[in-house]
Amino acid sequence: MLNPSRRMPMIMLALTLGVGLLCLAAPGEAQKTEITVGAALSTTGRFSTEAGDALKAYQLFIEETNAAGGVSVRSLGKRLPLRLVSYDDQSDASTAAKLYERLITTDKVDLLFSPWGSGHNFAVTAVTEKHQFPVVMASAAADSIFNRGFKYIFSTVNIASVMPSAVVSYLKTKRDEIRSVAVLYENFLFTASLRDTLVGELKAAGFNIVVDEKYPLGGKDFTSLLIKVKSLNPDALLVYNIMPASIYATRQMREVGFVPKFYFVNIGPMFAKEFVEGLGPQSEGVVEFGFWHPDLPYPGAKDFAGRYQAKYGHPPSTDSAYAYMAAQILMQAVEKAGVLERERIAETLRREEFVCIGGKFKYDARGVNLYQKPFLAQVLGGKREIVWPPELTKVQLRFPVFTK
Numbered sequence: 001m002l003n004p005s006r007r008m009p010m011i012m013l014a015l016t017l018g019v020g021l022l023c024l025a026a027p028g029e030a031q032k033t034e035i036t037v038g039a040a041l042s043t044t045g046r047f048s049t050e051a052g053d054a055l056k057a058y059q060l061f062i063e064e065t066n067a068a069g070g071v072s073v074r075s076l077g078k079r080l081p082l083r084l085v086s087y088d089d090q091s092d093a094s095t096a097a098k099l100y101e102r103l104i105t106t107d108k109v110d111l112l113f114s115p116w117g118s119g120h121n122f123a124v125t126a127v128t129e130k131h132q133f134p135v136v137m138a139s140a141a142a143d144s145i146f147n148r149g150f151k152y153i154f155s156t157v158n159i160a161s162v163m164p165s166a167v168v169s170y171l172k173t174k175r176d177e178i179r180s181v182a183v184l185y186e187n188f189l190f191t192a193s194l195r196d197t198l199v200g201e202l203k204a205a206g207f208n209i210v211v212d213e214k215y216p217l218g219g220k221d222f223t224s225l226l227i228k229v230k231s232l233n234p235d236a237l238l239v240y241n242i243m244p245a246s247i248y249a250t251r252q253m254r255e256v257g258f259v260p261k262f263y264f265v266n267i268g269p270m271f272a273k274e275f276v277e278g279l280g281p282q283s284e285g286v287v288e289f290g291f292w293h294p295d296l297p298y299p300g301a302k303d304f305a306g307r308y309q310a311k312y313g314h315p316p317s318t319d320s321a322y323a324y325m326a327a328q329i330l331m332q333a334v335e336k337a338g339v340l341e342r343e344r345i346a347e348t349l350r351r352e353e354f355v356c357i358g359g360k361f362k363y364d365a366r367g368v369n370l371y372q373k374p375f376l377a378q379v380l381g382g383k384r385e386i387v388w389p390p391e392l393t394k395v396q397l398r399f400p401v402f403t404k
Contacts, residue, residue, distance in 0.1 A: 045091025
C-alpha cells in the first residue's frame with residue numbers, strides 16, 4: 001500500500017492527465033454521449049438494389065461497433081456509441097445533395113457516410129467540400145470526382161481509369177482467339193467513365209471494336225442491340241452496367257442465340273440471389289469485375305461475409321462490402337485522430353494508413369487509394385470465384401466462358 005506522501009503526487013498526476021485530455025476536446029465535446037453519423041441513400045427508385053445493400057452494411061457496422069463498446073475518442077477518455085441519421089434520396093442526385101446540406105446544417109451530425117453511386121457522390125461532395133466535411137466514399141469510381149482538387153474526399157473503390165485493366169490484361173492472353181470485341185455501356189457517369197478507359201486500352205492493344213454503343217440508364221430491352229452484335233459475331237461482349245441491366249442482357253443474349261467466347265458484365269454475379277439464383281444455369285461462366293470478394297486475403301473479409309449472411313440471409317454484395325470498409329476507415333481515422341474535430345480527422349485520413357476488409361488504404365493528394373488491385377470473378381459451379389489475376393487465385397478462368 002502506498003504511503004500518503006507518495007499517493008498525493010500520483011493523484012495530482014492523474015487529475016492533470018484527465019484535465020489535459022478534456023482540453024483536447026472541442027467545446028461541448030466533453031459532454032457528448034453519442035456520435036451521430038448522417039447518410040442519405042436510395043432506398044427507393046432505380047438505385048435501391050445497390051444502395052439498399054450499402055445501407056444494410058452501415059447498419060451492421062453500427063450494430064457491431066456499439067456492441068463492442070463504441071468508438072474510442074481519446075480526447076474524451078471514453079468510447080461513444082454510434083447513431084445513424086438517414087434519409088431516402090429517392091435515387092435522385094440533386095435530392096441527395098439537399099439532404100446532405102440538411103444533415104450538416106440542420107441535423108448537425110458529427111460525421112457522414114456516403115451515398116451510393118458516382119453520380120450521387122459527385123453532387124454530394126460539392127456540398128461536403130464546401131463545409132469541409134471529410135467523406136470516405138463507399139461507391140465513387142468516376143475519375144471526374146477526384147479531378148476537382150477536393151481535399152475532403154477519400155475513395156474505397158478502384159477508380160474507373162484503373163478498373164478496365166483487369167479485363168484487358170486477360171484478353172491480351174487470348175489474342176489468338178479474341179480479335180473482335182463489342183462494348184455496350186449504360187448512360188451513367190460511372191459506366192461511361194469505365195467505357196472511356198476501356199475503349200482506349202482495347203484500341204491500344206490492337207483489338208477490333210465492332211460495336212461501341214450506349215444504352216439508356218435503367219434499360220431493360222437489349223434485343224435489338226444484341227441482334228446487331230450477333231450479326232457482327234464478335235469474339236467478346238463486354239457490358240458496362242449497373243444492376244439490373246446485366247440480368248436482362250444475359251437472358252436476352254441467350255434468347256437471340258448469341259454465344260460469344262468471352263462474356264463480361266461490370267456488375268451482376270455479386271448479387272447472388274438476383275443474378276446467380278435468378279438466372280440459374282444462364283449465369284454459369286459469366287465473368288464480372290471483382291470489386292470485392294470474401295476470399296481476398298484481407299483481415300476480416302471472410303468473417304464479415306459470414307456475419308452479413310447470418311443477419312440478412314444472403315451474402316454481401318460488393319456494395320455492402322465497400323460501405324462496411326468505408327465505415328471502418330472513417331472510424332479508424334476518428335480513433336487515430338483522437339478527437340471528433342473534422343479537420344483533424346481529415347488530416348488523419350490524408351496522412352495515415354488504414355487496414356480493413358478491403359486491404360490496405362493509403363491516400364494520394366486526390367483522395368485515391370494507392371493500393372488498388374483490380375481483379376475478375378466468374379460464376380463456376382453456381383459460385384462466384386476469383387479467377388484473375390493469377391497471383392490472387394488458384395482457380396483458372398474458364399475459356400471459352402460458356403459450355404455447349
